[in-house]
Amino acid sequence: MDVPSTSGSGDLPEPQQHQAVSSPMRLPPSAYRQTPLRSPKITYSDRFIPSRAASSRLDFSILDRETAASETPKRTAEKEESNGAYNMLLRSELLGCPAVPISPEKGAGMGMLPSTSHPGSPSKSPSRKLFRYIAGDADTPTAGLPTQSPYARGPIGGDDSASSSSLASPSRMLRKIPRAPFKVLDAPALADDYYLNLVDWSAQNTLAVGLGTCVYLWSACTSKVTRLVDFGEGGAVCSVSWSQRGSYLSIGTDYGEVQIWDATKCKRIRTLPGHKQRVGCMAWNHHTLATGSRDRSILLRDVRSQEPFVQKLGGHRSEVCGLRWSPDDRELASGGNDNQLFVWHQQSAQPVLRFSEHQAAVKAIAWSPHQHGLLVSGGGTADRCIRFWNTTTGAPLQCIDTGSQVCNLSWSKNVNELVSTHGYSQNQIIVWRYPTMQKLATLTGHTMRVLYLAVSPDGQTIVTGAGDETLRFWNVFPGPKTQGTGGDSGMGSMMRTLIR
Secondary structure, X not given: OOOOOOOOOOOOOHHHHHHHHHOOOOOOHHHHXXXXXXXXXXXXXXXXXXXXXXXXXXXXXXXXXXXXXXXXXXXXXXXXXXXHHHHHHHHXXXXXXXXXXXXXXXXXXXXXXXXXXXXXXXXXXXXXXXXXXXXXXXXXXXXXXXXXXXXXXXXXXXOOOOOOOOOOOOOOOOOOOOOOOOEEEEOOOOOOOOOOEXXXXXXXXXXXXXXXXXXXXXXXXXXXXXXXXXXXXXXXXXXXXXXXXXXXXEEEEOOOOEEXXXXXXXXXXXXXXXXXXXXXXXXXXXXEEEEEEOOOEEEEEEOOOOOOOOEEEEOOOOXXXXXXXXXXXXXXXXXXXXXXXXXXXXXXXXXXXXXXXXXXXXXEEEEOOOOOOEEEEEEOOOOOEEEEEEOOXXXXXXXXXXXXXXXXXXXXXXXXXXXXXXXXXXXXXXXXXXXOOEEEEEEOOOXXXXXXXXXXXXXXXXXXXXXXXXXXXXXXXXXXXXXXXXOOHHHHHOOEEEOO
């Protein structure tokens, strides 16, 4: 049997080493036992040959290998749970899919590492955990806070309760609302009178504006301006109101007369007397037109009847300055300069509800299109409050002090939000989220009281008018289906034109 050569052994002279390799003679076993053992000599060359010396394996003991092997399944499980929660988060935020609540067993596995090890557990090398974040460290900003999963709370999380998951009901981010109007129209002779209603937007996308003794129509599609009527020295315009389909326009004058015009043909159809003083507010309900006057009365007119009015409602002790029909057309809300808010049934001669909490004139009135029987009203300079009412039970719901005169209120038809316009002393426009009444935006630009407000047919744009003789158009609400940002698409089309 041949004996393999050992590089650099150094035990035998060179001739004997060659002889031991080449000769078939075998050495006795005693020769190997008597040979003293020495450490191998290291030979350096241009090639890298891994060293198998025992001293190079001392820094990775059997205990370290066992610890690393035991931590591998745990890290794999934590990674899988984290990926599952992240995928659940993506589906909930991007696709709107309902998220499956995380079980307590899985939620516990995703928590931070404890700051101390359990007694009896094998000690780990300090170099393995160097610079690793430990929850509850006294030097960290979260010292003293309870340890929890990183997915338990966050910008998309809700209430962390046992009955609901934080990922199941993500909170909506605040919508971006442009702070500047995208269009400004000059409106000469637009009256600075709190009790008048001189701006209305039809379902056919046409804006009607009363300027002095004239009524002008502005088409939002073509920007064409048409003068509908000029009363001359005979009287001034006090209110304008479109029918629900947008085909007819009613005009209230300062001498108590109401005229109905066909906007398409620019032709007057009827003249309805009945009031003794100016008609400052009107509201359509299909073929029924309600008109409120300074003579403290409300007249219900059936435009199909030859009679000028079919019913007269009395109850206010001062000028009627606000009228609104409910979405189901069964109730009529009226506000007056006597600080009263009344609710009438369609066939009742007396108000079924009386609210006397306001301390100033009630002009701003709006019915919620999202909740049956929810009515909101706003008071004048001495009141400055927005109040919510449940007309089903007759109970007051909420009161918000706005700090300035409330001139107009209008709900969004697409989302549960409303907009209010104000006068003394801030002249601002505020977009609110109901029911939290969180301010989404405060818009400024008018230099006088924002007395007039109308909403576009699609529910996204509002137009406001003030005594500064300007009409300003704002993008404040989302579209019928899109719940995203209002966008700044209108900012590029900023323009200032003359309405007459």
